Amino acid sequence: MRVLGISGTPRPGGNTEVLLDAALEPFRVAGWSVDRVVLSQSEIHPCTGCDACRDGSGCHLPSDGMEAVYRAMRTCDAILVATPVYWRNVTAQLKALFDRSYALRDEHPLRGKPGGAIAVGRGSGGGQSIALTIIHNFFLSAGAVCVPGELNGVSAVADRPGDIADQPNRLEQARILGRHVMAFAGKESL
Numbered sequence: 001m002r003v004l005g006i007s008g009t010p011r012p013g014g015n016t017e018v019l020l021d022a023a024l025e026p027f028r029v030a031g032w033s034v035d036r037v038v039l040s041q042s043e044i045h046p047c048t049g050c051d052a053c054r055d056g057s058g059c060h061l062p063s064d065g066m067e068a069v070y071r072a073m074r075t076c077d078a079i080l081v082a083t084p085v086y087w088r089n090v091t092a093q094l095k096a097l098f099d100r101s102y103a104l105r106d107e108h109p110l111r112g113k114p115g116g117a118i119a120v121g122r123g124s125g126g127g128q129s130i131a132l133t134i135i136h137n138f139f140l141s142a143g144a145v146c147v148p149g150e151l152n153g154v155s156a157v158a159d160r161p162g163d164i165a166d167q168p169n170r171l172e173q174a175r176i177l178g179r180h181v182m183a184f185a186g187k188e189s190l
């Protein structure tokens, strides 16, 4: 079994990557293969809306970090997406990944697969719930199944890189989300 974990922060070692890794922990323990896409290390250019993918021939932009995402979307059994809150939204890097997955819209690589969402922002009520909704809307648009953690997703408050490491409760919530997503995988798909 394979899980795709995506971190949307452009900041290496940021809180988002720490939370994603906590959510991936149960998968690693259970012996799953992990495809980890961290957008602090992978460049994904934005969709230009050329619509060349409309005939099912895939994205016509020059090859970039999205190739690995397309492969992982096709082969994964579950997906986790984590983002920092930027202006009460997901990051531009993550939005570019969402937009570029439009090239596979007729293939539906995520259809019926369970997905979990994580958002971290500086403020309490800083827009985490909006960012979670945006990730959940991506899952729903792709035909994936939104899986709750303790609540609807993991909503965390942290600012400087690594701050989240001092919040064992929030890291445990991320592990719980991972366990829930794992439990949904392998059930009969739609």
Ligand SMILES: Cc1cc2nc3c(=O)[nH]c(=O)nc-3n(C[C@H](O)[C@H](O)[C@H](O)COP(=O)(O)O)c2cc1C
Residues within 6 Å of the ligand: 009, 010, 011, 013, 014, 015, 016, 017, 083, 084, 085, 086, 087, 088, 089, 120, 121, 122, 123, 124, 125, 126, 127, 128, 158, 159, 160, 161, 162
């Ligand atoms: C461009 C930018 C916009 C931000 N906008 C918000 C925001 O709207 N709400 C919020 O709570 N935090 C906001 N933040 C703070 C980050 O979400 C916060 O520092 C988070 O911990 C960063 O995650 P990372 O460590 O994974 O990069 C913003 C940060 C940046 C750089």
